[in-house]
Amino acid sequence: MKTLIKNGKINSFDNQLIDAAIWIEEGLIKAIGTDFAEEAFDRVYDAQGQLITQGLVDVHVHFREPGFTYKETIKTGSEAAARGGFTTVCAMPNLNPVPDTPEKLKAIYDLIAKDAVVNVLQYAPITADLRSEVLTDMAALKAAGAFAFTNDGVGVQTAGTMYLAMKEAAANDMALVAHTEDESLLFGGVMHAGKRASELNLPGILSVTESSQIARDLLLAEATGCHYHVCHVSTKESVRVIRDAKKAGIKVTAEVSPHHLILCEEDIPEDFGYWKMNPPLRGSEDREALIEGLLDGTLDCIATDHAPHGFEEKNQSFLKAPFGIVGSEYAFQLIYTHFVKTGRFTLEQVIDWMAVKPAAIFGLNTGRLEVGQPADLAVFAIDESYTIDDKEFKSLGVNTPFVGWENYGDTIFTFVKGQPVWQKGSK
Known part of the structure; x- marks a missing residue:
């Protein structure tokens, strides 16, 4: 299965955000580029200009x-x-x-x-x-x-x-x-x-x-x-x-x-x-x-x-x-x-x-945004603020004093081996 995360940004080595799209195939990062318009993908996810990280x-x-x-x-x-x-x-x-x-x-x-x-x-x-x-x-x-x-x-x-x-x-x-x-x-x-x-x-x-x-x-x-x-x-x-x-x-x-x-x-x-x-x-x-x-x-x-x-x-x-x-x-x-x-x-x-x-x-085969690595990825809305709300927690525990704090960077998508395991707004 071929998956594309399009319209994203990644952090460059000089700490600049650059436009990027991630091509995922067989659970791995197949390619990192800006435009794969000529390719046919089975699934396409729109990062909407947000940060993509490992x-x-x-x-x-x-x-x-x-x-x-x-x-x-x-x-x-x-x-x-x-x-x-x-x-x-x-x-x-x-x-x-x-x-x-x-x-x-x-x-x-x-x-x-x-x-x-x-x-x-x-x-x-x-x-x-x-x-x-x-x-x-x-x-x-x-x-x-x-x-x-x-x-x-x-x-x-x-x-x-x-x-x-x-x-x-x-x-x-x-x-x-x-x-x-x-x-x-x-x-x-x-x-x-x-x-x-x-x-x-x-x-x-x-x-x-x-x-x-x-x-x-x-x-x-x-x-x-x-x-x-x-x-x-x-x-x-x-x-x-x-x-x-x-x-x-x-x-x-x-x-x-x-x-x-x-x-x-x-x-x-x-x-x-x-x-x-x-x-x-x-x-x-x-x-x-x-x-x-x-x-x-x-x-x-x-x-x-x-x-x-x-x-x-x-x-x-x-x-x-x-x-x-x-x-x-x-x-x-x-x-x-x-x-x-x-x-x-x-x-x-x-x-x-x-x-x-x-x-x-610990010698784990993960944690790198590179071609050939597992497509374990996250997309964060770093330019948008949100408030920590324990009613939205997936955890059974709500024991934190940070509830009500305003933050930036809410998670839009999380992928494990190319499969979506979190999407903001999902139940």
């Missing part, structure tokens, strides 16, 4: 299935990703049951094959049932399709366990992806230990809770030769130690989430669960350090940490609500609006951080 890649989402389908399912989570322009996402293993055996992992991939509308890659855990000190069989889980290994949601608390896990991951040429949180330093905290925590009389989470475990792990990664990837970096101290580690030649990559780039603790207006996330919103100096970390290459990519929860459990105080914020459906739009339109980032940088780099970090 599909976005998100290496950090929570789809909650199996075990917590009232929060999200593979179907609704993948639809939310498609609505945001993501064509490949990587799902975390804090599920019930935890996919810590090949059989459990295969059961999830069976669900993915049945229900997902985008490419979904599934993480496997570092240790059995996430909380134990018993390593999983990484070789067997890799053979069963594990994307990488992580205990996201909890940090690996014992250095010895992390050391052995890194040795095993390195032996299997797999990445070890870390949620860094030293629980002995939590002291019951629910938000950043800063000015707002004092004003709201809430227990704070120290910055060193995150950064100290990153520092530990970086030295372990150096000792083992493991590819160590840090989830959702949030503090200036974390950026500093990762920067130093890269200078020392340690094999480390790191991600940052849109909410940590745009918000800080001073933005929290009240004690309300939609503002509770882990890691928490930090200080303004931390936010600036994250931005600088992206710009100087210390931080490698942007990932949403899309974490849906039920309405009732999030609609309460910090002390009772679970941690988490949804992000799949508006991540690119927030970054484009707050950083590209203001001149802080270029469009090329954002596409690099949200498509090219995450794919390259």
